[in-house]
Amino acid sequence: MINSIALVGGTHGNEMSGIQLVQNWEDNGVPSQFSSLDITLYKANPAAIAANVRFLEEDLNRQFTNQALSSSRHTKTPNSLGSISQEQELAAAINAQLGPKGASTTDLVIDIHNTTSNMGATLIILDTSDVYIKMARYVKQHMPEANILVEDEKPYHEHGYLCTTGKLGVMIEVGAQPQGVLREDVFLSTQKMAEVLLSFCIALNNNECDNLPPCEAFRLGENVSFPLNEEGNRTAMIHHSIQDNDFVPLMPGNPMFRGFDGKDIVWHGDEPTYPHFINEAAYHKLDVAFATSERIEI
Amino acid sequence: MINSIALVGGTHGNEMSGIQLVQNWEDNGVPSQFSSLDITLYKANPAAIAANVRFLEEDLNRQFTNQALSSSRHTKTPNSLGSISQEQELAAAINAQLGPKGASTTDLVIDIHNTTSNMGATLIILDTSDVYIKMARYVKQHMPEANILVEDEKPYHEHGYLCTTGKLGVMIEVGAQPQGVLREDVFLSTQKMAEVLLSFCIALNNNECDNLPPCEAFRLGENVSFPLNEEGNRTAMIHHSIQDNDFVPLMPGNPMFRGFDGKDIVWHGDEPTYPHFINEAAYHKLDVAFATSERIEI
Known part of the structure; x- marks a missing residue:
């Protein structure tokens, strides 16, 4: 069962489509067909969003390894922080809210990104266990133009990505879109993939995802x-x-x-x-x- | 006569096509057909280029008004600088090298930019006096796909653009290209327009630009x-x-x-x-x- 879901934008502060989708759903509510799900809307790096930059000191989306999280010492006072970056601090706070990694209170973290590469709407999964296979097949069935990218060169929890704070975690990656720009085509593809993923959660909870046909994917x-x-x-x-x-x-x-x-x-x-x-x-x-x-x- | 020419890249540190063109011509020499011209290659904001950002504190390409230049007090010691930004400081130094504005030692400053907008290869002129009309017509004749953009809502010297440090000054603006990315199509268009502008200088010096046909332009x-x-x-x-x-x-x-x-x-x-x-x-x-x-x- 996937009930608690975090939908995250602004992990990189200049990737506008995820930031805008979270903003719109915060302003107007999540579409009513997803009311059975417990959805948390989340902007990950508000300071980077305000500055319209990818990050302030280092890439937030590489700070979620167990090692980086344990070294961030979130409970220390500012004066004793030493060389801890703002993004390391932030990662520890996010992990406390959405995670904690390895014992998460969130069933699924969907982290939304965009790229200057012309990758179309791409779902990035980090594992090929049963639930991810079902998810990928469901996405391809309902959004045939989507690409599935598999980054399973190491175990799920060894990745440093923000989405690994969830029991399950995936990334939406859509392009081509310049940093700091919102394109209608990229925004609508992003919104569509987010909605398809939420529909998948409902379908999975209803045991409707057991006989999906195999699909094409790309292994990093x-x-x-x-x-x-x-x-x-x-x-x-x-x-x-x-x-x-x-x-x-x-x-x-x-x-x-x-x-x-x-x-x-x-x-x-x-x-x-x-x-x-x-x-x-x-x-x-x-x-x-x-x-x-x-x-x-x- | 246009003899001394400054070809400038990196006024914005994340606009890669101008930076790369200046780098290539520094490494390999300016093409030999332009050997009769006195060409200075110039990277305007090395710190912004190194950081891969548009600017560090404020937009360098707005710091060349007479007012901004006079307030930058380039000769003061660092301790007395007060609130002068790094780009204001830099503008004063560039003005001393390429200008000074209003009494310039450089006949023509060509400042190279790129944009995320799909503007193709655009020549921006700030004045419609005779020499700029000839330049625009020459560019359209030799590069019909180019656009001419006229920003003459105020006198040439009242603009804050870097190129106004020259007796004459224009901007090359090519897109669509994301910040921090070099696209082959945008780079080749940029190089072509730079070469056409240098060819124009030779043609003008040879009195070969007097009977060019009128051309289309766009006034801001x-x-x-x-x-x-x-x-x-x-x-x-x-x-x-x-x-x-x-x-x-x-x-x-x-x-x-x-x-x-x-x-x-x-x-x-x-x-x-x-x-x-x-x-x-x-x-x-x-x-x-x-x-x-x-x-x-x-």
């Missing part, structure tokens, strides 16, 4: 970095043939970067890969160009 | 704000029918906003307008939705 591979010169400056950009083509297969020998010298750099894998998070602004400082994935069926 | 009107409720929160978003349609005529009675209540808000002008800077991220905090313009011939 690894990050691919921009090529850099000796000074650490980029020597190439995302090739126009893959820009905006997230989850479209990139074939061996096909270009992935266009060098500033005019030469192409090709994908050297033995197999096609399904790139995503292509040219995501938030990964600029890390020089991450995109992430690979393999197509699977779940 | 006014900013249109998002509708807000009593708490100052937005009640609507840019309507999908105008999103990405910068410089496409918006007809009286046609929708410009989609309310979160599902209702459309229409353009109430008596005439068609040519919206641009539609949904620009940098204007988020100002709640500016777009700017109007009228179509003119110059």
Whole structure:
């Protein structure tokens, strides 16, 4: 049974679609068809939202490992905080409200994000246990244009994501949308996926999700970095043939970067890969160009 | 004659196309066909570039009014600076190098920007005196896809833009590109417009620009704000029918906003307008939705 649900926006303060959806439902109420669910609306990083930045000191959505949470010492007085960042402090407070992680009072945390990559409406799951498989299949059935991204390279609780404060936790990731901008198409896709997930909870509670057909998903591979010169400056950009083509297969020998010298750099894998998070602004400082994935069926 | 030219990137530290173009030409040299020109390559706000933000304290590209420059007191010692922002300090230093404004040693300052609005490659001129008309016509002749935007609502020197440190000054504005992202299409358009402007300088110096045909341009009107409720929160978003349609005529009675209540808000002008800077991220905090313009011939 999934009864208590936290719907979270503003984990990154410049990702407007989740912030706006939470704001609208706070102002006007959650749609009445979900009245049987116990839904908490939550803006995760109000200071970052006010400043219209991703975060103030460090990425809030990486502060929910058990290690980071235990080192944040939320109960200490400000003077003894030492080098604890504002986001580490905030993570401890959120964990106390929505979690605590590993013994959570919240059945499901849905954390809403957007990306400058053209990933469409993507549901990110961190585990392929039965309930997540049902959720993914239900989403694909009711929103065929959605993508399912599986990040199960490590156990659920070892991820540092905010959504792992819930017994269950997933992320909605929709693009392409610039930071600090709300696009109608991205907002409506975000709202639709949030509503489909809430409908899934009701259907699951009614035992209506046992015979859903298998669906396509993408399993996260690894990050691919921009090529850099000796000074650490980029020597190439995302090739126009893959820009905006997230989850479209990139074939061996096909270009992935266009060098500033005019030469192409090709994908050297033995197999096609399904790139995503292509040219995501938030990964600029890390020089991450995109992430690979393999197509699977779940 | 236009001989000394400053080509500037990074006036806003998260606008990557100008930063990358200046970096590439620093690394590899300015293309040889422009060797007759005295070109200075310049990154305006290195601290903002390093932080990958538009600015640290306030918008550098509004600090070049005579009033702001005179109040920055660049020669004072740090202890007596009082409330002078880092960008005001920086503006005074840039003005000393590229200007000084009103008595400049630089014939032309070309300042390169990008926008989340789908404005294509746009040349922004601040004056319609003879040389700017020639420049605009030359650009349209050699880059027909370009837009010319005229912001001449006040005299050239009263603008606070960095480019006004030059005897002549213009801005290149290309979109759509998210902040912190470099797109190949936007980069190549930016590079093309920079090269066309340098070619214009050579052509002008050779008296080859006297008989160019008139061209279309857009004269800036006014900013249109998002509708807000009593708490100052937005009640609507840019309507999908105008999103990405910068410089496409918006007809009286046609929708410009989609309310979160599902209702459309229409353009109430008596005439068609040519919206641009539609949904620009940098204007988020100002709640500016777009700017109007009228179509003119110059």
